[in-house]
Amino acid sequence: VRLHEDFTRWTEAFDAISLDLLSLTYPESCIGSMRERLLLGALWPIAFILLGCSALAFHALGVWLVSDRKLASVDDLRNDLSTMAIGTREVRSSCVRTTLNMLYWAVFVAYLALPSASRSIFKAKQCESFLTNALTRERRSYLVADPDVLCSDDDENYGGLDVYFWGFFALWPVCVPLIFLALLLSIRKAVRVRRITPLARACRFLWRDYDADFLFWEVVDLGRKLFLASLVLFIDIEYGSSKLLRLVVASVVSAFFLGALALARPFKRADDLHLACIAN
16 A cells, blocks of 8 residues: 555655765665665765864864964974973864864764664665465565565575674664763763863764753654664564554654653753654
């Protein structure tokens, strides 16, 4: 059963703001095999993070080289111990500042790319079943992203995707939220007493919209997003695409989260709360 295109056409406008760069640039079938698409879909955010961190490092190096406060020559370093101490402190301060900027960039990119990267990873498990024998009612499931791959352990291509899938599953839907949680745990005391440390400032993207008592709400919301966008595909992997069970479970989870959101009211601003409720 498919919804009528007049009902679903309006959702196509949201594809323009998707961070799935692969689907926005080339048709997936033109990129290569499913294994190559899986690698690209899971690794492009990491490459983007490394590119941004490299730019920040080169910028900091350039600023230090052209700074008027840098040491004039090697002789100054040898003859003036106070100048050496000042220069060392400046270098250390610049390194710490650059590292925190890199952390902010990494958190920002990982947060935005997590749903799309997870969707790309779960394409290795997203199957659609077809009736192959009308008499015996036998059905076979094929990978939606690559219909040449049979969703069965007997298919070598499908079995070969398991290593990549579980590796990237541990990296994105598991490790990234845990890293965010660890960062929030390390800064929770500073945020609650309103003494913002450099680390808390670098992680402000994760907590600045919430009250201090709901510092970890962003991690909870990430879990909701991951479940609705990706983890729900674990429900009846082979034949779930032709049944309503996934939709029912996702609707129940969304309803419970909406109730929790309305009761907890974790946002500092009322309009953020209203927008979150409407989105749910």
